[in-house]
């Protein structure tokens with residue numbers, strides 16, 4: 083059911099825990115409610131705020147914040163090998179992963195414990211431990227604000243790439259995601275190639291869905307701060323993609339620099355922003371209420387009482403320092419409002 087909040091404090095609705103206000107926030111369940119909301123409020127500016135895990139508010143928000151709260155998971159079809167499931171945008175991502183693991187459905191286990199709502203997952207194509215959500219999405223259904231119609235977009239039309247989709251570009255300011263349809267596998271297909279995953283899974287007795295989920299949750303909690311304890315938005319920066327010659331020159335100088343091929347483009351190489359920030363001497367750096375996390379340099383944290391502006395100033399300093407030391411531009415993955 084639709085709920086409207088006026089002059090709302092956003093502290094509990096953003097994982098950085100910064101105190102900013104929005105003039106209006108509306109929670110909605112359905113496309114019909116969205117039609118009413120846009121007809122009644124005709125907002126000059128709006129933004130979809132899911133669980134607020136990837137948004138940094140640097141000022142009070144004067145427009146309309148729109149939060150999907152619809153719940154529901156429905157099995158659409160099933161055969162011997164695959165199950166197609168429709169999940170409402172307001173579902174919590176990790177509860178969905180747990181649901182899949184309980185039912186022995188493969189495909190999302192490496193994405194365990196990512197703080198997100200289901201509706202936010204396709205927007206930045208959430209990814210971790212060698213998996214991306216694009217690999218299991220078949221359809222994204224959204225409300226088109228320009229036409230008031232419900233549109234179903236196939237995976238190919240979502241223009242997914244590393245931390246990107248059309249929802250951040252062509253459909254920005256136009257689409258509000260209502261539900262996502264996933265295709266999950268009944269056939270085991272463990273994806274254990276990333277970092278310590280295989281060792282952690284073996285330690286637990288082998289590649290079952292439960293063991294993989296447990297291993298990923300443990301790896302994450304050993305490296306990444308819990309936003310309920312220490313405000314943060316996971317990786318603040320994207321890993322930069324550079325020309326191969328730039329990566330080769332850096333590798334000559336820094337023999338231990340991590341680098342990853344970009345399957346779609348052999349002229350490019352992806353570097354690890356966390357390593358670049360760490361090797362710039364900034365891991366664990368603290369400036370008053372903000373800092374760079376001591377165990378994962380990709381993560382900026384609010385030690386308590388920081389404003390969005392404080393986080394942004396730190397982010398700018400980190401980008402400048404990495405640019406000066408390595409000549410590489412890194413850019414935020416977090417949406418900055």
Ligand code: EPU
Nearest residue numbers: 210211212316317319320321340354356357360377378379
């Ligand atoms: N590294 C350092 N110092 C650091 C951090 C990393 O030297 O402080 C090095 C690591 O040793 C490793 C390399 O940099 O050689 C890459 O680090 P890591 O494996 O921790 O992964 P990442 O590239 O830093 C990405 C995602 C994470 C995801 C992990 C695991 C991005 C921007 N981040 O991090 O996603 O959990 O891989 O798959 O792609 C998120 O999006 O919020 C997030 C946490």
